[in-house]
Amino acid sequence: MAPVDSAVPLWQRVGRTAGLSGSVGQPRQAGVRQESRGVRQHRVQVMGRAGAGGLRCPAEEPVPGPRGGRGARRCREPVGPGRPVLALPRLSRVPRGQPAGLRERGTAASDRPSPRAGHTRQEQGDVVVPLTPQPNPPEPPDPLSMLRESPFPSQVLVALDYLAQGLLAPSFWAVNSLLDLQQTTEERRQQRMRCSHCCSCARRALAGLVYVAVLLLMLPLTVPGLLLWLPVQAARRPFAYQHTVGPAPAEPWDLRQRRTFTILSANVCLLPSGLAKFSNLGRTSQRAAYLARHLAPASPEPAGTRAGLVQPWHSQANCYGGTHSSWASSATVEVPVEAAELVPEPLVLSEHFPADADVICLQEVFDASAAAILCQRLGGSFPHIIHGVGGQGLQEGCLKLLNSGLLLASRYQPLAAQYHGFPNGAREDALAAKGLLTVQVLLGLVRGRRVVGYISCTHLQAPAADGAIRDAQLTLVLQWLGQFRREQEQPGDVVAFDVFCGDLNFDNCSRGDKLNQRHQLFEEYWDPCRQGPGQDVPWAIGTLLNYKKIYEEPVSTPEKMKRTLSQPAGRQQFLAGPIxxxxxxxxxxxxxxxxxxxxxxxxxxxxxAALLRTEVAGFSVITQLATRSDHLPVSLRLHVAPTPS
Known part of the structure; x- marks a missing residue:
């Protein structure tokens, strides 16, 4: 008989015994499902019906609840196929800013606890809360009671993790500082202005000797710390969920009205500073603070209601682009009139992040301090953040020193989330737990039916020569995406959008990437920048910078980078070319x-035959991270409208 985890609440153990999730010791799949406020109301509406016919129970009797409270209602007469229907108590709407637990009608407002705004709680791992009831299910708990700040199921593991990290911290600091002695091209330029080259080399050599000495002296602590860290990481859940009480939720969905959603994706290269130097970057914490400050405006606007930064531009058949709206002034492109007539500015370029982004997907958030900065500062604008994705330690026989680096921030509540790790990482990429994060979010309710969206984010194998590995990873991604939708989609769900994004590490112009350009993924998911294998639309622009030139004057600010990349000569000089x-x-x-x-x-x-149709409203390549990343973020705006009869 498998041992019982005393740290797991009774309702979770009962649910797992009933087949609602994997086993306690080794879940079948790493996923989390949450029940939002709107979904609880949806359950009340639909659980009084029987089957697809929508028959209601002709007679009900109360079922005593726990602790003497009012419980569910049970039908005294068979309905539909002859089985009683179990219905939850009727619930009143729960406003934003109050606990999302089950409440009976008539509860006094003074009896409802009110958490203070900005309070953050977290949930981690593979807990599953069913959205459809099983026969005689246990009483579901308040979802806020499941949000734990710790990524581990018990406080003992938390203490052991802190102890292991404390033992490893001196060695990590020494190694990171040693690697951080590398100079970026900007640091090298500034160093030449302050002192001689010989003086700079002498200082770095002396510092290197000190760091090596510290590393050797800390070995007696490093070895036991590593031996403790490895088994503790094996017990860690695959991702953390942070929920921050934020603005009021969006109004109920009206299928007669068009809604707009903006998705942003960016590779931000937030590695430990020493590793970031290999990409000619550094100052990881400062870059993370800059990123969070510009991703989370001081006064966020309601999700999906604003015109946004990217507007559609139609100039020819099957071609569109995006430009700024009036919220921020666009930079003037300083080119002669004759040149402007011959070389128009690509309208897809934008200097700023869209202020009305609904979902943000980031890659390469490997540094723990950078992830903490992002979670803290984004929480006010994005109440739902999934971070710390992917396990470390020994995973399938491979040592993972870094997690997947994925982070997803959403204005809408996740209903389910799942992470799959790639089993075929090679070379330096094998040290990171790269994989696929897939999330189902609740966008609204229509007549008791859920309106949901699907967001998936990944980061594929990086080395250019590993096209076959990327091709196998794309095949796994396609398989996992379909499997997730089949498992999470419920009868009656209305799907507003299904988006897949990330750093795929191949392009659509290089002869060396032909294998990946023809993958079946592009037959099921549409790329708005692509005309076919090896051919992009005329306005498409590269997103990978020449990392050796990211500090040069023409691309040193968002405005200058936009102006430079608007010209063919600037793109050829500062963007990475075909390989x-x-x-x-x-x-x-x-x-x-x-x-x-x-x-x-x-x-x-x-x-x-879908009730909603999805159209591209605009696409944007953003220069906001000039000198702070070797990638250009991209954003996609989607119009979701009712399908014409």
Whole structure:
């Protein structure tokens, strides 16, 4: 008989015994499902019906609840196929800012606890709360009671993790500081202005000796710390969920009205500073603070209601772009009139992040301090954040020193989330737990039916020569995406959008990426920047910068970078160009290339019979992270409207 985890609440153990999730010791899949306020109301509406016919119970009797309270209502007469119908107590609407627990009608407002605004609680792992009742299910708990700040199921493991990290901290600091002695091109330029090259080399050599000495002295602590850290990580859940009490929820969905959603994806290269130096970047904590400050405006606007930064632009058949709205002034492109007539500015470029982003998907958030900064500062604008995705330690026989680096922030509440790790990472990428994060969010309710959206984020194998590995990972991604939708979609669900994004580490212009360009993924998900394998639309632009030139004056600010990349000569100088299969530059590439576009946002077109249709309202390549990342963020705006009769 399997041992019982005393740290797991009784309702979770009962639910797992009933088949609602994997086993306690080793869950079948790493996922989390949460029940939102709107969904609890939806359950009350639909659970009084029987089957698809919608028959109601002709007679009900109360069922005593726990602790003498009022429980569910049970039908005294068979309905539909002859089985009683179990219905929950009637619930009143729960406003934002109050606990989302079950409440009876008539409860006095003074009896309802009110958490203070901005209070943050977290949930981690593979807990599953069923949205459809099982026969005689246990009383569901208040979802807020499940939100734990700790990523571990018990306080003992929390203490052991702190102890292991404390033992490893001196060695980690020494190694990171040693790697951080590398100089970025900007640091090298500033150093030459302050002192001689010989003086700089002497200082770094002396500092390197000190760091090596500290590393050797700390080995007696490092070895037991590592031996303790490895088994503790094996008990860690695959991701953390942070919920912050924020603004009031959006109004109920009206299928007659068009809604707009904006999704942002960015590779932010937030590695420990020493590792970031390999990408000519540093100052990880400062870059994380800058990123959070510009992703979370001081006065966020309601999700899906604002016109946004990216507007559609139609100039020819099957071609559109995006530009700014009036909330911030656009930079003037300083080019002669004659040149402007010959080389129009690509309207897809934008200097700022969209202020009305509904979902943000980040890659390469590897540094723990950077992730903490993002969670803290984004929480006010994005009440739901999934972070710390992917396990560390020994995973499937491989040592993972870094997690997946994925972080997802949403204005809408997740109903379910799942993480899958890639089993075929190779070379340096094998040290990171790269994989796929898939989330189902609740967008609203219509006549008792859930309106949901699907967001998926990934980061594929990086080395250019590993096209076959990326191809296998794309196949797994396609399989996992379909499996997640089949498992989470309920009868009657209305799907507003299904978006897949991330850093795929291949482009649509290089001869070396032909294998990945023809993958079946692009038959199920549509890329708005793509015309076909090896051919992009005319306005598409690369998202991978030449990392050795990111500090040069023409691209040193968002405004200057936008102005520079608006010209073919600027793109050829500062964007990474087409490559061969071994990663070398392609000598046969034409001079008119637009750069390597490795950051994608794709969406799945809805079926013809769907109640809602999804249309692209605009696409934007953003220069906000000039000098702070070697990638350009991308955003996609979608119009979701009722399908014409």
């Amino acid at each position: 061969l299969s071994n990663g070398d530059p392609d000598p046969a590439a034409t001079s008119a290339w637009q750069g390597r576009r490795v950051d994608y946002i794709l969406y799945r077109p809805p079926p013809t």
